[in-house]
Amino acid sequence: MKTFVLAALILPAAAHPAFTASVVNRDSEPRTLIVTEGGSQTEVVVGVGETLEFCSAGCFVTMPNGDREVLTGSETVEISEGRGRVR
Template sequence: MMKTLVAMFALVAAGASAQAASAVNLDQEPRTLIVTEGGNKSELSLGGGESMDFCPSGCFVTMPNGDIEALTGSETIEISGGQARIK
């Protein structure tokens, strides 16, 4: 069911406006971000080397280390060494 939820989330994000936040996992291990958008929480799982667009109209993201960041929809989250950085 979680894979279906993530796939649906990806499809919705892909069909949204061209301006959306993106995340790229430069690690070999899978990483998970918790995305809160419109009061709804979902897990965004990224496999090693995978990238994904999400959050077209602003959201909050809980990083792998537990930090919470507010995104407007134009940022890129880069995960490397288990640490997430916003670019």
């Protein structure tokens, strides 16, 4: 019985997909995002043609051109011509 109850609690959590935002850099030079998540601020450098995953629990992002966005964790940020666009 304990095993059944434990499995009933764990399986739904394991089946729930982990949502993370991603960023892709389509520019010809590396770009930096400033990510604020859970009260801590981090600079994320995205190389040319690189795609990174970040922001698993919602965050604030400052784009390379200074624009700010709120992400929930399921978006894709595309960097092109020095600007980040949320898709």
